[in-house]
Amino acid sequence: MKLSIIGAGYVGLVSGACFAEVGHDVACVDVDQNKVDRVNRGEAPIHEDGLEALLRRHVGTRLRATRDLAAAVRASEMTFIAVGTPFDGKRIDLGYVRQAARDVGAALRDLGRYHVVVVKSTVVPGTTDDVVRPLLEEASGGRAGVDFGVGMNPEFLTEGVAVRDFMEPDRIVIGGMDERTIAALARAYAPFRNVPTFGTNNKTAEMIKYTSNAVLATLISFSNEVGNLCARLGGVDVVEVMQGVHLARYFTTTLADGARVTAPITSFLDAGCGFGGSCLPKDVKALVAHGEAAGQPMPLLDTVIQINLKQPQRVIEMLERSFATLRGLKV
Known part of the structure; x- marks a missing residue:
């Protein structure tokens, strides 16, 4: 063509x-x-x-x-x-x-x-x-x-x-x-x-794109919210928590030969410093704004954005509690 x-x-x-x-x-x-x-x-x-x-x-x-x-x-x-x-x-x-x-x-x-x-x-x-x-x-x-x-x-x-x-x-x-x-x-x-x-149809195709990015952003903010709670409680390792979650059959499949395969989606179910880049933040915010303009508020996705905006500072605060100074620190 x-x-x-x-x-x-x-x-x-x-x-x-x-x-x-x-x-x-x-x-x-x-x-x-x-x-x-x-x-x-x-x-x-x-x-x-x-x-x-x-x-x-x-x-x-x-x-x-x-x-x-x-x-x-x-x-x-x-x-x-x-x-x-x-x-x-x-x-x-x-x-x-x-x-x-x-x-x-x-x-x-x-x-x-x-x-x-x-x-x-x-x-x-x-x-x-x-x-x-x-x-x-x-x-x-x-x-x-x-x-x-x-x-x-x-x-x-x-x-x-x-x-x-x-x-x-x-x-x-x-x-x-x-x-x-x-x-x-x-x-x-x-x-x-x-x-x-x-x-x-065209409208559904447009929504598939936004929904695809929104669900990834949601998984990241969910993981970070759990991670923040683990840090606050103390004695709970969020890395091990998520490893345990990933073992569920919803995320890990056992093949006929006995090998276990973990779904790539689990990479978004790990706590960290939040999401960035040129797509996820823009697309989730645009979807929230579009929903509000249509008379359908989207409080879940709005919260996803708010958690993400605060997450880098939360990570810095956790580091400050663990180290006397952050100067020259490699994380």
Whole structure:
């Protein structure tokens, strides 16, 4: 398939390089000329293990970068929107998503053939159908479901190992406004055989992404709350507590040969200094804010955030109780 990807950042460029690796023809679009030039030289503008090797292998054949959005869209069968969605503490900023939708819609005007537009950016439930779709229709003069399809395909990538995560996915979630859109997205992911593929509507696909991150954040804050209590009580080792919890059949499975395998999810059931990074804090806060805006407060997730905000200081306080000074201390 011929694909265009709007946004050559962490998600967009990794997706583009990996799609090229499985045989698709990909054009990555970005407004940054320096980034475009570097990609077209086979240089990775971001650090991701294995990314530069993919660029060097496919740039000039199945992969290219460009600033010409209209040409890239019109030459492709499917366009992914993978631009940033910053969070200001109250709501995610859809400015880049809106502009991308307008630009893609304008490129689709008078195209004369069916095209699929897919949101890959992390957006709150309802964004694809209620924001992106109307903008596409307005800018293109066409009608969704007739002239083009609109889909949602959340990413589940971990920074640093995003190439591995894309090439060896644990699941592929495909959202679409109709069966035609879902079928088109399924063709794009056809090279990924023996991977669970889940088709649903756009709003549900958006919620799957947020829920996936929210449950991980919840496990971390739960573990830290238990750890804080163990520290306060004294004589209780939270590491051993969690090791005992992990032994439950809910988390550890005995195979036919007698070997015991512990589920990877248990790595989030260990006490520590809390969660950070570019995804979990932003996504949980955005989901809480979205719930409040919809008239559905989310006190559990709000507490998850509050516990996490206080956890680094709690760790420092525990260290101060155990050591005369923290200067030069290696933990």
